[in-house]
Amino acid sequence: MTEIEESVLLDTLANYWGYRGFRPLQREAIAANLQGRDSVVVLPTGGGKSLCFQLPALVGPGGGVGLVVSPLISLMKDQVDGLVENGVSAAALNATITPTERRRIYADLDEGRCRLLYVTPERLVGEGGEAFRARLRTRGVRFAAVDEAHCISQWGHEFRPEYRQLARLRDDFPDAALHAFTATATRRVREDIIAQLALRDPEVLVGSFDRPNLVYRVRTRTGLKDQIRRVLDRHAGEAGIVYCLSRREVESIAEWLESRSHRALPYHAGLPDETRRRHQDAFLEERADIMVATVAFGMGIDRSNIRYVIHAGAPRSIEHYQQESGRAGRDGLEAECILLYSVADFARWRQMLEKSGELSKTARQLLTGMERYAGGARCRHRTLVEYFDQPYTRDTCDACDWCLKELERIDDALVLCQKILSTVARLGQRRGVGHVVDVLRGRTTDAVSKGGHQALSTFGLLSDVPIAELRGYLDQLTEQHLLLRTAGEYPVLQLTERGVAALKGQAAVELYRQPRPVPGQRARRPAPDPATWEGVDRGLFDALRQCRLEVARARGVPPYVVFHDNTLRDLARRRPTTAAELLHVYGIGARKAEDLGPIVLNVIRDHRGEPPDPG
Ligand code: ADP
Numbered sequence: 001m002t003e004i005e006e007s008v009l010l011d012t013l014a015n016y017w018g019y020r021g022f023r024p025l026q027r028e029a030i031a032a033n034l035q036g037r038d039s040v041v042v043l044p045t046g047g048g049k050s051l052c053f054q055l056p057a058l059v060g061p062g063g064g065v066g067l068v069v070s071p072l073i074s075l076m077k078d079q080v081d082g083l084v085e086n087g088v089s090a091a092a093l094n095a096t097i098t099p100t101e102r103r104r105i106y107a108d109l110d111e112g113r114c115r116l117l118y119v120t121p122e123r124l125v126g127e128g129g130e131a132f133r134a135r136l137r138t139r140g141v142r143f144a145a146v147d148e149a150h151c152i153s154q155w156g157h158e159f160r161p162e163y164r165q166l167a168r169l170r171d172d173f174p175d176a177a178l179h180a181f182t183a184t185a186t187r188r189v190r191e192d193i194i195a196q197l198a199l200r201d202p203e204v205l206v207g208s209f210d211r212p213n214l215v216y217r218v219r220t221r222t223g224l225k226d227q228i229r230r231v232l233d234r235h236a237g238e239a240g241i242v243y244c245l246s247r248r249e250v251e252s253i254a255e256w257l258e259s260r261s262h263r264a265l266p267y268h269a270g271l272p273d274e275t276r277r278r279h280q281d282a283f284l285e286e287r288a289d290i291m292v293a294t295v296a297f298g299m300g301i302d303r304s305n306i307r308y309v310i311h312a313g314a315p316r317s318i319e320h321y322q323q324e325s326g327r328a329g330r331d332g333l334e335a336e337c338i339l340l341y342s343v344a345d346f347a348r349w350r351q352m353l354e355k356s357g358e359l360s361k362t363a364r365q366l367l368t369g370m371e372r373y374a375g376g377a378r379c380r381h382r383t384l385v386e387y388f389d390q391p392y393t394r395d396t397c398d399a400c401d402w403c404l405k406e407l408e409r410i411d412d413a414l415v416l417c418q419k420i421l422s423t424v425a426r427l428g429q430r431r432g433v434g435h436v437v438d439v440l441r442g443r444t445t446d447a448v449s450k451g452g453h454q455a456l457s458t459f460g461l462l463s464d465v466p467i468a469e470l471r472g473y474l475d476q477l478t479e480q481h482l483l484l485r486t487a488g489e490y491p492v493l494q495l496t497e498r499g500v501a502a503l504k505g506q507a508a509v510e511l512y513r514q515p516r517p518v519p520g521q522r523a524r525r526p527a528p529d530p531a532t533w534e535g536v537d538r539g540l541f542d543a544l545r546q547c548r549l550e551v552a553r554a555r556g557v558p559p560y561v562v563f564h565d566n567t568l569r570d571l572a573r574r575r576p577t578t579a580a581e582l583l584h585v586y587g588i589g590a591r592k593a594e595d596l597g598p599i600v601l602n603v604i605r606d607h608r609g610e611p612p613d614p615g
Helices: 003-017 026-034 049-059 073-085 099-110 121-125 129-139 161-172 187-196 224-234 247-259 273-284 318-325 343-355 361-375 380-387 413-426 433-441 446-450 467-479 497-503 538-555 565-574 590-608
Strands: 039-042 065-069 090-093 116-119 141-146 177-182 203-206 214-220 239-243 264-267 290-293 306-311 335-341 483-485 493-495
Touching (some): 003 026, 003 049, 026 039, 026 049, 026 203, 039 187, 049 116, 049 177, 065 129, 073 090, 073 590, 116 121, 121 129, 121 161, 129 161, 141 161, 187 203, 224 239, 224 306, 247 264, 247 290, 264 273, 273 290, 306 318, 318 335, 318 361, 335 361, 343 361, 343 467, 361 380, 361 467, 413 433, 413 467, 413 483, 413 497, 433 446, 433 467, 467 483, 493 497
Parallel strands (some): 039 177, 039 203, 065 116, 065 141, 090 116, 141 177, 306 335
Antiparallel strands (some): 483 493
């Protein structure tokens, strides 16, 4: 990209979006688009994928529209509302619009007034799609961006058959470049996207999967309600999601929260469509703070200020966990993701998958990955990033239970370690994790009786240690290369050289466990993130939040379409008093300043105790 183009891009970014610079890979993705080169862009949730196709539609050569294929009407609506608020001409064609609106959109297209057109895959390749595509062809399509492109892949977790037919885009618009966007991290999905969309020598841009603003914590489930209450205490009045493994649990937790005066609503596939829609809208429009849901709740959740995601049980893979927990903190501000799990969750998954015939080797491996994340004692950010085959280069993330030193160090780690290692040795190094745990906890299972293992001197030696904690120790010893888990269908535990040394007391060992909650002790509210709240006038922030809510209600859009939380924080930090100062605020471009500036400045004046501006 030449220097001139760069300055045009930056001006456009500042004018329309109110942002000062690009996020990682946005510049490269925009360059590929402007050069008319196919691309696959993989960025984590909140990484700023939309801008990669929205901005080129504004600055690219005239003539022709940018087509955006998006799977959900709610997602589309949010993006179009946001663009229009920023002064960009965009429209969405889907089954919910009126004939009058449709006519207006076509007229805008004919006269080259519409820069970006959002469509569902059904509209494009479903019934009547052919005529529609012919119509678009006569008007010219500059590029087509396929959002949530992992839906095209069977390996993805949200496969949608109609996405497969998007391959037709290539035939119908041979001159238009195709761009695929997803947050799904696996290579297999990426390759499938390239093959299915028949991309030509695409620019493949894969960002870092790390989400540094998310604080990850894992706790074994000891008393679910009490543990949820502790998290909510840290996030009074903020938005969050509680994911449960069953519909029944969703109902019971939602009822319990409502009874405690929280604005919580249930969401699962067993509720009528209409109820689900109502609950989702209430959450998006900030009439509800907490969504208690099964995994049915997810795609299309664009609310950017979700400050916590609680998992009341372990999901079936790290991919799922990353997707679901990743809905927190899209605005880049601090948010908390906490996993409350029990080893029974994994047994339950195995049973459920077996029953549905889905317990393949891959499914087992995915489940084991999740199990190791839960039981592991190392940096959670590192574990997640490395799981997706990326290097993690920081020594500490300062944003997980491990790096924040919330785990308790075991005083007599060597003795504990020796109890475990000697059991592995006594079992002939031929048994898996489950069996070793059973022997240490003194459980007389069939396999234990058959092997006569109740006669071992270590049988029942750790009967007072909870299963999850014990498994956590085994994982830690594996991590520290004292134990080795063999590959294959039935992995067994063996001692390494270091393990043998530790048995003789000749190796250093450290072991950690999750803190056990002290009954009756209330959770401490952590100090707000100093970087993101520094200098922010909290009273003014609340006043601006109220103002945002009123504007959103009056305009029939969700509040985060009006302003993101980071814009409100920046306003409450800088406290601008003039229109010119407003333009320095994060997320306020020329159009927003003109449109909402007077209202915002009045709130700030009012908060200072000054009279409103009569103009
Ligand atoms: P994704 O689709 O990748 O999950 P979005 O496109 O929704 O992410 O962007 C996430 C948030 O980041 C949005 O609020 C968006 O406006 C903001 N954003 C995008 N690009 C930038 C940028 N260059 N500077 C600041 N904020 C940005």
